[in-house]
Amino acid sequence: MAEEAHSEGGLVFHPMDQFIVKPLFGEGPVEWYTPTNVTLWLGIAVLCTVALFVLGTRGRAIIPTRVQSIAELAYGFIYKMVEDIAGPDGARYFPKIFTLFVFIIMTNYLALIPMSFSPTSHIAATAVLGFGVFIAVTVLGFVKNGTHFLGLFWMSDAPLVLRPIIAVIEVISYFVRPVSHSIRLAGNIMAGHTVIKVFAAFAGVAALAPVSVLAIVAIYGLEVLVAFIQAYVFTILTCVYLRDALHPGH
């Protein structure tokens, strides 16, 4: 994606180089089986998840330890969200939604470690999540409601003249959902990391270096917030789509 870097004067900008997928061992083409830096950081995310939810809650203490209370808070937070938005019958699908949330927040936070790699900054990674949710929700809607699911597009309480126009708009917005769902996550993470790298390049000039360091600190704080909010938004939109599939008539 970033073959050409723009260098002018003493400044060297390589803001997109951090997103290049490289093989872990040696050089060579990246095949589907090649262990790359994506594989490494996905593996670390899985290990951290296991450490948090399996090892952390193994004690099953009445008075939770710090790690156990983090796990319990995350579980309760997402469970309440699924129940509030998707309804009590949506709670059946809680494991999938919680898995999405934990995966996204783990990869987002691990990506904030300097020199690490962020798998969620790649649209290829988030598109799998987004289209997975889209296909699952569409199939679920047809299985649960049959043709009644199409009532999502045919607003029966709108005036008859407007209904075809509304139907066209609704169909378009329905099919844009997975695209915006995945690009939102990837775009936010990629944009944040790019901005940090751009400011890091300004640190090469002595006069600008203090400003640049302060700016990196400030943007890093913002990125910690964005990493959580994007995981939250991805999960909450999954819940909204799930509600549409379970109760298409509103």
Add this chain to the structure above:
Amino acid sequence: MEGDIASMGQFIGAGLAAIGSGMAAIGVGNVAANFLAGALRNPSAAGSQTATLFIGLAFAEALGIFAFLVALLLMFAV
């Protein structure tokens, strides 16, 4: 002062796409401002509406991200 007209078009297009990001900033600000205005009028109802706030923010922000993506595609992919 070298380069061809195609790369000039790329840079101008990327700059124009950045306007879209600024517009999205206005949209996000609108959502947050209206939420705050409503929340101060009726603070007891505000807590239950945070989810709606985030959905609104996400929708407003996504379009800005699309504009940013267009800029990035023009700079690096075209």
